[in-house]
Amino acid sequence: MIPELGHFALILALLVAIVQSTLPLAGAALGAPRLMALARPAARVQCFMVVLAFVCLATAFAGNDFSVQNVAANSNSQLPLQYRIAATWGSHEGSLLLWTLMLGVWTCAVTLFSRHLPPAFLARVISVMGLVSVGFLLFLLLTSDPFDRLVPAAAEGRDLNPLLQDPGMVIHPPMLYMGYVGFSVAFAFAIAALLGGRLDATWARWSRPWTTVAWSFLTIGIALGSGWAYYTLGWGGWWFWDPVENASFMPWLTGTALIHSLAVTEKRGAFKSWTVLLAIVAFSLSLLGTFLVRSGVLTSVHAFATDPARGVFILTFLALVVGGSLALFAYRASKVGLGGVFGVVSRESALLANNILLIVAMATVLLGTLYPLFLDALHLNKQSVGQPYFDLVFPMVMAPLVFLMGIGPIARWSHAALPDLWTRLRWAFGVALAVALVLPFTLGRWSPWVAAALFFALWIATSSVVNLGARLAHSHRSGLLAKLAANSPSYYGMLLAHLGVAVFIVGVTLVKGYEVEQDVALQPGQNVAVGGYEFRFLGVHPGPGPNYRAVTGTVEVRRDGRLLETLHPEKRIYNASGQTMTIAAIDVGVLGDRYVSLGEPLADDNPSGPWAVRIYLKPFIDWIWGGALLMACGGLIAVTDRRYRLVVRRRSASALAGAAVAASAD
Amino acid sequence: MKALRWTIPFGIFVVLVTFLWVGLSRDPREVPSPLIGKPAPAFRLSKLQAPGETLGPADLKGSVWLLNVWASWCVSCRVEHPLLVQLAQENIVAVYGLDYKDKPDDGREWLAQHGNPYTASIVDRDGRVGIDYGVYGVPETFVIDKMGVIRYKQIGPLTDEALQDQILPLVRQLQQ
Numbered sequence: 140m141i142p143e144l145g146h147f148a149l150i151l152a153l154l155v156a157i158v159q160s161t162l163p164l165a166g167a168a169l170g171a172p173r174l175m176a177l178a179r180p181a182a183r184v185q186c187f188m189v190v191l192a193f194v195c196l197a198t199a200f201a202g203n204d205f206s207v208q209n210v211a212a213n214s215n216s217q218l219p220l221q222y223r224i225a226a227t228w229g230s231h232e233g234s235l236l237l238w239t240l241m242l243g244v245w246t247c248a249v250t251l252f253s254r255h256l257p258p259a260f261l262a263r264v265i266s267v268m269g270l271v272s273v274g275f276l277l278f279l280l281l282t283s284d285p286f287d288r289l290v291p292a293a294a295e296g297r298d299l300n301p302l303l304q305d306p307g308m309v310i311h312p313p314m315l316y317m318g319y320v321g322f323s324v325a326f327a328f329a330i331a332a333l334l335g336g337r338l339d340a341t342w343a344r345w346s347r348p349w350t351t352v353a354w355s356f357l358t359i360g361i362a363l364g365s366g367w368a369y370y371t372l373g374w375g376g377w378w379f380w381d382p383v384e385n386a387s388f389m390p391w392l393t394g395t396a397l398i399h400s401l402a403v404t405e406k407r408g409a410f411k412s413w414t415v416l417l418a419i420v421a422f423s424l425s426l427l428g429t430f431l432v433r434s435g436v437l438t439s440v441h442a443f444a445t446d447p448a449r450g451v452f453i454l455t456f457l458a459l460v461v462g463g464s465l466a467l468f469a470y471r472a473s474k475v476g477l478g479g480v481f482g483v484v485s486r487e488s489a490l491l492a493n494n495i496l497l498i499v500a501m502a503t504v505l506l507g508t509l510y511p512l513f514l515d516a517l518h519l520n521k522q523s524v525g526q527p528y529f530d531l532v533f534p535m536v537m538a539p540l541v542f543l544m545g546i547g548p549i550a551r552w553s554h555a556a557l558p559d560l561w562t563r564l565r566w567a568f569g570v571a572l573a574v575a576l577v578l579p580f581t582l583g584r585w586s587p588w589v590a591a592a593l594f595f596a597l598w599i600a601t602s603s604v605v606n607l608g609a610r611l612a613h614s615h616r617s618g619l620l621a622k623l624a625a626n627s628p629s630y631y632g633m634l635l636a637h638l639g640v641a642v643f644i645v646g647v648t649l650v651k652g653y654e655v656e657q658d659v660a661l662q663p664g665q666n667v668a669v670g671g672y673e674f675r676f677l678g679v680h681p682g683p684g685p686n687y688r689a690v691t692g693t694v695e696v697r698r699d700g701r702l703l704e705t706l707h708p709e710k711r712i713y714n715a716s717g718q719t720m721t722i723a724a725i726d727v728g729v730l731g732d733r734y735v736s737l738g739e740p741l742a743d744d745n746p747s748g749p750w751a752v753r754i755y756l757k758p759f760i761d762w763i764w765g766g767a768l769l770m771a772c773g774g775l776i777a778v779t780d781r782r783y784r785l786v787v788r789r790r791s792a793s794a795l796a797g798a799a800v801a802a803s804a805d
Numbered sequence: 806m807k808a809l810r811w812t813i814p815f816g817i818f819v820v821l822v823t824f825l826w827v828g829l830s831r832d833p834r835e836v837p838s839p840l841i842g843k844p845a846p847a848f849r850l851s852k853l854q855a856p857g858e859t860l861g862p863a864d865l866k867g868s869v870w871l872l873n874v875w876a877s878w879c880v881s882c883r884v885e886h887p888l889l890v891q892l893a894q895e896n897i898v899a900v901y902g903l904d905y906k907d908k909p910d911d912g913r914e915w916l917a918q919h920g921n922p923y924t925a926s927i928v929d930r931d932g933r934v935g936i937d938y939g940v941y942g943v944p945e946t947f948v949i950d951k952m953g954v955i956r957y958k959q960i961g962p963l964t965d966e967a968l969q970d971q972i973l974p975l976v977r978q979l980q981q
Contacts, residue, residue: 466815512827
């Protein structure tokens with residue numbers, strides 16, 4: 140009964156979404172207030188229906204209803220409750236339902252927080268989001284119904300993929316999807332602006348907080364996925380340039396470009412059509428990511444069930460949504476114009492370079508991801524480009540970008556003078572260079588590229604200090620606290636996010652430069668010294684888990700004879716699927732992790748004999764995720780800026796006046 | 806002319822969609838392997854049926870051979886196994902097995918039960934050799950030429966189609 144209710148709710152959601160995507164749009168075109176007024180209630184009802192469907196599916200999972208195919212395929216009665224609920228979005232169908240749910244929630248949020256928008260504009264925004272909803276609801280109902288019954292019902296479920304039975308995996312998809320889907324808001328704003336022919340600073344100011352929040356979620360989502368890969372896959376890697384990872388990274392890069400170009404459009408009125416294009420591209424890449432993951436065009440370690448019919452559907456949908464948007468862009472953008480004039484050396488130029496570099500980086504990833512596909516389609520020899528390609532090309536694009544991060548925030552809008560920039564930044568440059576040259580010596584081994592990468596990280600930090608110092612020095616208020624308070628949250632958000640990049644670079648550099656990996660065979664009681672640490676293997680003991688049998692090893696970590704930590708790496712065999720999982724044990728530290736995972740017993744059927752044990756030392760690896768977290772926090776702090784709330788009172792003021800106020804306030 | 810530049814994004818997108826459309830009709834399992842055209846990574850492992858003896862690619866220089874990665878725990882291996890047995894009877898090319906992350910006893914029992922198409926199988930107990938060969942899903946099959954160079958890689962179970970259209974023509978060509 141409950142699954143049927145969920146199915147019914149999805150059908151209703153589709154019908155409401157059709158209303159939501161057509162009538163308000165027609166109303167905006169005809170100037171009919173009644174039709175436009177339908178947008179908000181329709182969006183809310185649609186969201187409610189999708190939430191209801193989602194709750195129904197979650198109930199089926201929680202209650203072990205194995206007469207539902209999706210539940211039978213992805214859950215098991217032994218599975219602990221939190222993972223049964225997480226299994227709701229563990230399958231293909233469930234994850235699409237989560238996608239649709241997120242879209243509904245974002246649309247609902249727009250109806251709640253955008254009361255001040257002109258009715259025609261709001262109607263268009265909600266209609267565009269409704270169109271995307273229609274596509275996803277159709278996809279669910281036609282090709283991927285999560286409520287399909289299984290007749291006769293299964294006695295027991297096949298269990299959730301053990302890789303997904305992990306706390307990180309419970310929150311990774313919702314965070315990632317919040318980000319992916321969040322870009323639909325910026326997209327809808329862009330399309331609405333193109334339709335209405337109104338592209339100005341006000342439009343950019345409305346889009347900015349939405350884009351930044353979505354970007355922050357996406358940052359956290361990607362970081363969670365990377366952290367999860369680090370501790371569950373047992374290889375100690377944190378990024379694999381896997382197609383699915385790339386699929387989430389491309390919208391992130393474009394979203395980063397979008398955040399920066401929105402800033403220029405809002406403050407200076409420049410880059411207008413470019414910003415609109417970025418908003419379209421960021422969301423298009425989210426859709427492309429969904430297509431790549433769900434269609435099986437590319438193989439990946441994320442072995443999702445794939446089905447060509449689904450691929451055809453998403454590709455058609457992608458072609459309609461993105462093709463339609465870009466055609467609209469081609470038709471309308473020529474009338475918008477570029478807007479704004481600026482000097483060669485100026486903050487606008489720095490941000491333009493930032494945008495170009497980020498888009499080149501995105502194109503690099505896109506090309507690397509789709510390269511096998513291109514060659515195959517052209518009947519050329521298949522060849523894959525893997526990690527070596529990305530490792531070579533990506534830093535080359537990122538290095539100038541990071542260098543600009545030091546200059547951009549300090550350069551004046553419109554016109555800046557190079558000699559003046561040099562005067563202000565030479566100390567930052569010198570200090571960063573000197574420290575970067577000396578620091579690798581203290582870490583054990585000097586290498587030119589470690590020094591180079593550290594320079595970039597330090598450069599961000601020192602130039603940020605110079606930037607803040609100059610702001611405080613020029614403040615007219617008295618007292619340090621008052622001076623600090625005079626700067627806006629969006630300024631501090633920017634500084635924090637940039638520092639996050641520096642922290643991230645430190646993590647990547649040091650773990651790549653100084654990590655130690657060792658595979659050793661250890662008898663119980665045997666010691667091994669790895670990079671100044673003593674690891675003593677005390678053997679393994681068996682133990683049952685809720686839905687698996689485990690072998691747990693005990694490894695003591697010592698330094699200079701002092702016991703630092705006792706680690707318990709595990710090998711699990713899941714009862715229902717018979718799959719094995721390696722759970723690494725990690726002694727986490729700010730300066731580096733000690734990572735131990737169990738290999739195989741080396742003597743047949745004798746777990747009390749010697750084991751292959753994998754030991755890694757990962758210096759500063761947690762800085763990678765720490766950096767990502769700082770970036771996300773920076774984004775979230777930036778949206779608390781008063782300026783976004785003041786929009787309500789200013790909405791009657793003309794767009795130009797709004798831009799002028801913002802520019803002078805900054 | 807100037808208005809045309811606004812259609813550039815649309816043009817790029819059309820090209821992209823065309824490629825994706827073609828990609829949908831292709832089999833993604835025929836994944837390119839970076840190893841194709843490269844010498845088969847060296848190893849020396851003991852034989853499954855004769856644990857005292859070892860085998861490595863160096864011993865097979867001068868002949869064309871197939872390396873089939875299998876395991877007793879692998880369900881898809883059972884799907885392709887009859888094809889391998891048939892291939893062995895036809896005596897066209899020597900097939901060597903790499904028993905991947907498997908207990909030797911289980912492997913021997915499995916071969917006794919399902920038939921042994923392999924000239925010899927070697928035991929990759931901890932999967933170390935599998936890593937060198939970029940194995941990411943059992944079964945996989947490599948075609949290795951007289952010079953010890955990998956010429957083809959099949960990911961997933963062998964199919965009659967892949968065997969007749971790809972692998973055997975290639976083997977005949979390499980044997981000349």
